[in-house]
Amino acid sequence: MGQKKVGFPMTLMYYLHYPLWKVFFEELGFEFITSIPTNKVILDEGVKVTVTDACVPIKLIHGHVLELKDRVDYILIPRMVNADREKNITFCPKFLGLPDMIRASIPDLPSIIDARVDRKSGRFYLFNACKGIGEQFDKPFMTILRAYRKAVSALKKFENLMEEKLLLPQEGIEVLFNDSPPETESPGDLNIAVLGYPYQVYDTYISADIVGNLRKMGVRVWSMEMVPYSTLKKYAGKLKKKLFWHLSNRVIWANYHYLNQPQIDGVIHVSAFACGPDAMVDKIMELECKQRNFPFLNITVDEHTGEGGVLTRLEAFLDMIRLRRGGA
């Protein structure tokens, strides 16, 4: 019997956890594949089967699942509940119900592996998730433990790579698994922090490749992933009340962090159309930047985002910053 295939949609948690799941499933003896990068067909197919008021990333994951469904034996859609030990902080509700939403929207799916990742379940929350998967496939405890250790080590290496310098997650994955040297960062005359949920910022199709285009425009880009979580958490007390959502807090804390870095010339927030949390995140970031008279640009991506419109807005933003500096 050939090797069973597990498919992982190239969106949402792909940008945060791909190395973890790839190593874990391969160590358990599966072939681990992803859907292809987002394109128009994936987006259009996703839009057709998703409830109309869903945010773009949720529509996208439906398209990615459709792309995978006839090529694999299982599809991995972890139920992301919590990745922060603090009480009352979870992933956005769309993540919590994602496996159920996909099962309800798409018929004839292969079996979905919906491991629950919930830090509140204790120190070994990630191991518990892996153990549940291993047991589902009758793998011996020691095999699961070995696979888990290797997987966590790959994830740590990936996160360290992303902290060292600007790497898109796709580039970090290349470096990690194919040992290909990262692109050399050009110095750039402007330093811009590009913040937002990784699945919005780094999906080059849906974001109109904002990071790649800024690099081409001679900008040195700084990301949320370049700031260690321990540093981000120092800003946790800045708001009277933390938001309920893990990734939203990270984006806001990264904004505070970069506003305190003298080399940063401006902040771009990449938000998703119809994202409830982003309605608040964006306002909080904008007000903070306004109070400090700091250049801020919001780019909201939706299924109709065109590269031309995004490029014009980026160019205008950079021109405005250069003018302020008197360097035009």
Ligand code: SF4
């Ligand atoms: S945080 Fe926003 S963009 Fe992300 S899944 Fe939730 S609603 Fe969608």
